[in-house]
Amino acid sequence: MDPAEPFLPYGRQTITESDIKAVTDVLRSPYLTQGPVVPLFERGVAEKVGCDHAIAVNSATSALHIACLALGLGPGDWLWTSPITFVASANCARYCGANVDFVDIDPSTGLMSVDALEQKLIQAEQTGLLPKVVVPVHLCGSSCSMQQISFLAKRFGFAVIEDASHAVGARYQGEFVGSCTYSQICVFSFHPVKIITCAEGGMATTKDPQLAQHMTDLRSHGITKDDKRFEFPAPGPWSYEQQKLGFNYRMTDLQAALGLSQLQRLDEIVAERQRLFSVYEKLLVDLPLHLLSIPSEVSSSLHLAVIRLLNPDARHHRSVFEGLRTLGIGVQLHYSPVHLQPYYQRLGFQVGDFPVAESYGSNAISLPLYPGLQEADQMRVVRALAQVLSA
Numbered sequence: 001m002d003p004a005e006p007f008l009p010y011g012r013q014t015i016t017e018s019d020i021k022a023v024t025d026v027l028r029s030p031y032l033t034q035g036p037v038v039p040l041f042e043r044g045v046a047e048k049v050g051c052d053h054a055i056a057v058n059s060a061t062s063a064l065h066i067a068c069l070a071l072g073l074g075p076g077d078w079l080w081t082s083p084i085t086f087v088a089s090a091n092c093a094r095y096c097g098a099n100v101d102f103v104d105i106d107p108s109t110g111l112m113s114v115d116a117l118e119q120k121l122i123q124a125e126q127t128g129l130l131p132k133v134v135v136p137v138h139l140c141g142s143s144c145s146m147q148q149i150s151f152l153a154k155r156f157g158f159a160v161i162e163d164a165s166h167a168v169g170a171r172y173q174g175e176f177v178g179s180c181t182y183s184q185i186c187v188f189s190f191h192p193v194k195i196i197t198c199a200e201g202g203m204a205t206t207k208d209p210q211l212a213q214h215m216t217d218l219r220s221h222g223i224t225k226d227d228k229r230f231e232f233p234a235p236g237p238w239s240y241e242q243q244k245l246g247f248n249y250r251m252t253d254l255q256a257a258l259g260l261s262q263l264q265r266l267d268e269i270v271a272e273r274q275r276l277f278s279v280y281e282k283l284l285v286d287l288p289l290h291l292l293s294i295p296s297e298v299s300s301s302l303h304l305a306v307i308r309l310l311n312p313d314a315r316h317h318r319s320v321f322e323g324l325r326t327l328g329i330g331v332q333l334h335y336s337p338v339h340l341q342p343y344y345q346r347l348g349f350q351v352g353d354f355p356v357a358e359s360y361g362s363n364a365i366s367l368p369l370y371p372g373l374q375e376a377d378q379m380r381v382v383r384a385l386a387q388v389l390s391a
Contacts, residue, residue: 008368008377009330010304011193014269022261026253033252041256042203044263045168045188049178051205053212056256057219060165060189060202062249064092064135067185067204070214071159073098073133080120081135081163082112083337083357089135089163090338100347101131102339104354108293110139110306110364113356114148121156130156137163140334141195141273141301142294143172150182165189166303168196169270173297178205185211190255193370195269195301196262198255214244222246272371273302279375280305280367283382287389304334305369309389314362321365323388329381332366 026037038056046054057063073079079093083102090100103120106113117134124130134153136144146162153160160183164170168188170177178186188194190201206212217224222244227234230241262269277300281291288310294300309317324331337357339349351358367381 005328005380007328007330008373008381009370010332010366010368012370012372013192013197014371016261016265018264019258019261022257023254026257029253031253033254034250035253037253037256037260038251041251041260041263044260045178045203046205048263048266049168049176049186049205051178051180051186052207053205053209055204055206055212055215055219056251056259057202057204057249058251058255059200059249060163060187060191061088061092062219062247063187063202063204063215064088064161064163065095066215066218066247066249067161067187067211068092068096068098068133069218070211071133071161071184077132078124078129079133079135080117080131081338082137082139083339083354084110084139084335084360085137085163085338086165086335087338087341088165089137090344092135093133098132100344102349102354102357103134104356105360107356107360109142109295110292110360111142111144111295112136112149114145114152116356117149118152121152125156131158133159133161135161135163138165138167138170138177139304140292140306141166141170141303142292142298143167143170143177143300145295145297146172146182159184162186165191165194165202167301168194169266170301171299177301180205180207184208185215190259195273195303196259196266198251198259198262201251201255201259217244218246219249220246221248269371270301273369274300276369276371276373276378277302277305279378280369280382283378284385287382287385289385289389302369305367306334307365307367307385308360309363309365312359312363317363317365319391320385320388323391324365324381324384327384327387329384330368333361333364334366335361337361 042054075097077098104116188203190198225240289307
């Protein structure tokens, strides 16, 4: 690596002066945690994606957990998700005492394969082990085939939670991801490298007012202060009731202020990511690799630019990855297949269970992609790729 050249991470938050002002305004206000800004952020997200309810929490992991609980997932039930995702997409079921299984991916998009899902559902129906919940993962900002998944949900009787941690600002068939047209609940992440950030934070959207109320209760210890919902007469105006076993999953006003400020630039941020991705499409055309495809009905928010090497050899994958890191290109793998993590192998999963996902994990690399990345930086990434691929 040339010491004069900066290290290029695969992702980076973008903070403006207006973001900083939004946070400092909260610091100067009477409320740092549970004030007026969280509801404003929730309303802003709900209006943006065209959904009735949005519930802000401290992480997308928390949102997945309370979404599963709100849908009644528990011991003896099954949740299915993609093996190419962050472990939280599967762990949320284990938090509820439920079982986890996976559905293999489409090799061209990295998304859950609808054909594989249908075949697995047909087999599960015969054995009486149908899932209660399926969690399609919108990898890299591209929506899964939600209309087809919704059709299967009605046919086989499962609920759908969209893990849209990568996909705030994306569209499917012209509608914003998060509208819940084809799901019961959709979950977003606002981690620093995501499309917009709260530093840490998450959000669940839903059209169902009962699910919304259940998740709202669960994020704050299962407590309500609404005396109209009390089970016992209130002894005084100080009263609240814990009606469920909930959690401290609340988002703070400080986090919400940053998220609300960034939400105002969401379309601009997504457009910049799409522009940068189109630059990669042109620059990478002659190298022995391909970018993940984006389905025709999807306008991706391009959280990640993932390439797949044409050489399937695992040693080649590692040498390319390490060579790029040595040249100052902060590549990453999103993701190693979840079912091969030690925890899940102890549950009985093994190599060979999901071969398409395993192939993906052996030759996928995420390139730098974030607003503020310059075309000269992208040319440097491509030169580095050409260098290590020819070594």
